[in-house]
Amino acid sequence: MRPIPGASVDARGRGTVRPRGLLALILGVLLLAVTACGGGGSDSGSENAKGGKGDSAAAETKQSEAVVTIAPQDGAKSVDTSGALKVSATKGKLSQVEVKDAEGRAIAGEIAADGASWTPSIHLASGTAYTVHAVAKDSRGRTATEDSGFTTLTPKNTFIGIFTPEDGSTVGVGMPFSLRFTRGITDPEAVEKAVTIKTEPAVEVAGHWFGNDRLDFRPEKYWKEGTKVTVDLDLDGVEGRDGVYGKQDKTVSFTVGRNQVSIVDAKKHTMKVTRDGKTIKTIKVTTGKPGYDTWNGQMVISEKLAVTRMNGETVGYGGEYDIKDVPHAARLTDSGTFIHGNYWGGDAFGNYNASHGCVGLRDVKGGYDSGVPAAWFFNHSLLGDVVVVKNSDDATVAPDNGLNGWNMSWEKWKA
Numbered sequence: 001m002r003p004i005p006g007a008s009v010d011a012r013g014r015g016t017v018r019p020r021g022l023l024a025l026i027l028g029v030l031l032l033a034v035t036a037c038g039g040g041g042s043d044s045g046s047e048n049a050k051g052g053k054g055d056s057a058a059a060e061t062k063q064s065e066a067v068v069t070i071a072p073q074d075g076a077k078s079v080d081t082s083g084a085l086k087v088s089a090t091k092g093k094l095s096q097v098e099v100k101d102a103e104g105r106a107i108a109g110e111i112a113a114d115g116a117s118w119t120p121s122i123h124l125a126s127g128t129a130y131t132v133h134a135v136a137k138d139s140r141g142r143t144a145t146e147d148s149g150f151t152t153l154t155p156k157n158t159f160i161g162i163f164t165p166e167d168g169s170t171v172g173v174g175m176p177f178s179l180r181f182t183r184g185i186t187d188p189e190a191v192e193k194a195v196t197i198k199t200e201p202a203v204e205v206a207g208h209w210f211g212n213d214r215l216d217f218r219p220e221k222y223w224k225e226g227t228k229v230t231v232d233l234d235l236d237g238v239e240g241r242d243g244v245y246g247k248q249d250k251t252v253s254f255t256v257g258r259n260q261v262s263i264v265d266a267k268k269h270t271m272k273v274t275r276d277g278k279t280i281k282t283i284k285v286t287t288g289k290p291g292y293d294t295w296n297g298q299m300v301i302s303e304k305l306a307v308t309r310m311n312g313e314t315v316g317y318g319g320e321y322d323i324k325d326v327p328h329a330a331r332l333t334d335s336g337t338f339i340h341g342n343y344w345g346g347d348a349f350g351n352y353n354a355s356h357g358c359v360g361l362r363d364v365k366g367g368y369d370s371g372v373p374a375a376w377f378f379n380h381s382l383l384g385d386v387v388v389v390k391n392s393d394d395a396t397v398a399p400d401n402g403l404n405g406w407n408m409s410w411e412k413w414k415a
Helices: 019-062 188-193 373-379 410-414
Strands: 007-009 015-017 067-071 076-079 086-090 093-101 109-111 117-120 129-137 143-152 157-159 161-164 177-181 195-200 206-209 214-218 228-234 239-241 244-246 249-256 260-265 270-275 278-286 297-300 303-311 322-331 338-342 359-362 386-390
Touching (some): 067 129, 086 093, 161 228, 177 228, 188 214, 278 373, 338 373, 359 373
Parallel strands (some): 076 143, 157 244, 338 359
Antiparallel strands (some): 007 015, 067 086, 093 129, 109 117, 129 143, 161 177, 206 214, 228 249, 239 244, 260 270, 278 359
């Protein structure tokens, strides 16, 4: 056996470790242990230190640079219903904006193409609490969120629109949707924008203002029979004039019935009642006598009265007539033109014109006979049916005299 370097051999040839080598070996083992323990602690401490710095850096990394700003400020009161609500983002782009009222109804709006801002598409309702939730992302996709709440103003002065036809009614093909406002409107664009009309089947419908207090809607041509029309009056909160706000939030629906158009020929003293363009009845009539000629043009039945009083003083004819029990009367103009029953006309029907501007049909006093022409026409007519007068010596009726906007071209109507 060869001796291990650094060891001695005894008399029997067994190797022994020198004390100096043993001590070195023990010290080496201890040093290794200390290094292992101490080294682990030292490395751990270093990692903790680095880890602490790493956690801070990670927190900074997770923090979005985007900043979301909501106007009005949180908790604001008496906020204007238009122009006050705005959401913007800097150092990032808006990705989500939700504005809701207390009942959870959302306010439509649009984020700008550059993502820097959001504005509502419609006005806000008055006296209403709203919440806003907005989210933006920075260039690294990190999100920033902002929430806010505010309440809109409660106006002191308000207006409404009195509408025709009534909700749930069935009307003739000539019936426009007409709104007459209780206050003059100085911001017609804002008011018109708050009225939405949907039809089934779909057809283009346009509005036209008559003065500053009336807005009518109609299609280019008469409604198609069976059309269902739904009107959303979102006027609550619309500032129609300075300091005067709408207070209506209502949906109105009506259905268009059969297509009935009646054509009165003032020269022939006849009226042809048509359905879908086919004559179903011809009736002898009398129209306005010379000097009191009946308007020409397309006129829409806007009111039906089983019996009414007609007094010349109400239409500028002094005391020329005052008939207290005119039967089967259907209004054609605001100025007093009716198509009605006439029990005092003698042999005028079909022969000559004898009225003060109305279209007269033979009737009986008291209107009790359902078989006379006036009763038949009255019972077979709807509000919204069209009566066309031609060959009269008078001018064409004004579009705003009654529901008679059909006497205006589509181009002028939309303009």
